[in-house]
Amino acid sequence: MLMYDRCDAWRNRAKQGFAQTIRTQAHNMRNRWLARGWGWACLAFSCCVLSSPAWAAKCLFVSSYHQGYAWSDGVERGLRASLQGHCELQQFNMDAKNFKEPHEIAQKALEAKALIESWHPDIVIISDDDAAQYLLMPFYKDHPLPFVFCGINWTLKPYGLPYTNATGMIEIAPIEPLFEQAKSILPEPRRAFYLGASTSTEQKNLQRFREVAERRGIQLDASLAETTEAWIAAFQRAQDYDFLILGSNSGINDWQDATVLSSLANHGRRLTLTNHEWMMPFAMLGLTKIPEEQGEWAAKVALQILQGVAPASIAVVPNRKWDIWMNPLQVASSGVTIPKAFLQKAKKVN
Template sequence: MSRKIPHIILLAFLAALFPHLGETGGNTGKKVLIVHSYDRNFTWTADIHDALERMLSRHQIELRTVFMDTNVNRIKGDETRLTAAGRIATETMLNFKPDVVITSDDDAQQYFAAQFAGNSSAPAFVFCGVNQDPAQYGYPAVNVTGVVEELAWGESLKLLRRLRPDIRKILVLLDSRPSSLAAVRSMRASTPADIEAEWIIVDTYENWRQILSSSGSTHDALAILNYHNLTDAAGQVVPDHEVMRWTRENVVLPSVGFFDYTVADGALCGVIQTGFEHGTLAGGMALRILNGERVADIPSVGTTRGLTMLNMKIARKLRIDIPEGLLQEATALVE
């Protein structure tokens, strides 16, 4: 089957939950600015953007996009460049004069959109992919609504334990970005009492390999939160597919991921969310605003909808038999 959840399945699933998604209206000649925190090559961002284009290109809407490309500057701690990226987005907005601005992930909020929250003379804003508490940016506001990123930590643990009921000690790996740290706060609060979770921040590829090489003797399972910003000895970001190739080949623990690409790249399973889901929901909100609805009447939403994904290759490698009932429940399988 597909490497990631097929878009057609997600569209049907989302349409049932959010009936406004397919609505059209009088949006001829309107403008939408899309501002992404990261670059086009990041899978999450690419999926959000593909969904937005799919939603909005069917209408006579003029689109413009800014990729702030903050990943590298986050790694370097270059606050000057992060601020400059936000300033470019602001200048683009002021020149383009959009009716709606769609912003993805936290950096686009912190360095660009938050300054306009509650400003009745500013455009309408729709955010997605936000890990921090939206209130930190002044959201929601009279001109701001959007989609909060909520990791299905508890649900994913239940899924993992259906495959390995004896799991008690789990190692959680993450990077040091504020969005990752924000996710951990909510995960800690919802960890079951009989699970001992160890949270380790990993920022280098060497450290990643060192930790995982010894994890089999200290833990029962692995949770992979983020692996896209690991750097090598020269300070260069190691391609995510290389990180997961090594992980697949060298780690014998069952693992859980929280995004479709994580399970596709080599995690055993996950109750996941996708960039396509975020983009589709944000695009639907933007269309509702362009069709005349007030932003204040469109509530923000979370996106954990119970999309179960299983990696059959990893299950076979680990000699894990997946019950037929669970196979029928799964939204997508990786073969």
């Protein structure tokens, strides 16, 4: 009897142990599913919150110039289209084409700095040289706040870029191809004239044109005008040269399209070329930079940085695209013959 009683006791304990094991496993499984459920719920909540406008990254765009300036407007279009839906975007315009004095530009940079300190953006995107010279370099070199620049002309050396917190795209005009076009149209060009506005940007552009002209054995004279009257007078003098290169008119505050076009109709008889799309109403041919490329690239890089990529790991690049333009009205009035291949490829100014 004693042996049977012991067997029954062992069987009862085994049943109780098995039942307890089942209950423990069920309890643990339930806890795991609850934990997993809470994990998914938290993840979903985080995604919803982070994608909501209240939690979107804050992007500040500081333009060196003003809205209404064709180049800046193109950069802004490319930037806004690429950032839409990805971050909250605010813009500050330094207006350096209208306020040209160094102390005026420096004051605008201080206003941009005050906006940064009050709004606390996650990243700052700047376009063109003045924002680099007066905002980025003196206040945010190797700063924890990341910057992306675009539209800086030709070289970064004056600003010591890139920094640990800044990368971007430089702006290079297709000068060599422009001289090639002149050579394909004119038998042996020896003398050229550069005509632009009296601005720091145009001074840099002129220096690059001088370097290319010298390599090609072409004498390049120039005038950087402050008024429409001075621009027209220089244009008339330029008719004694083999061809004319039109720089930007931005910075000539009294610019008058109708007056300039009238002078061109009366005096223009030499081949005129430009690198600026907004100068095509006054030029015959153009190989023009595309400002949207700068804005699109800057936006793409800004989004990479917001996702955790270090600015210093992203290489600085030059722009790679340009458009080919022809102005049929200016060509017809001058009597200059344009190669058929160029005519077939070129966009036409209306």
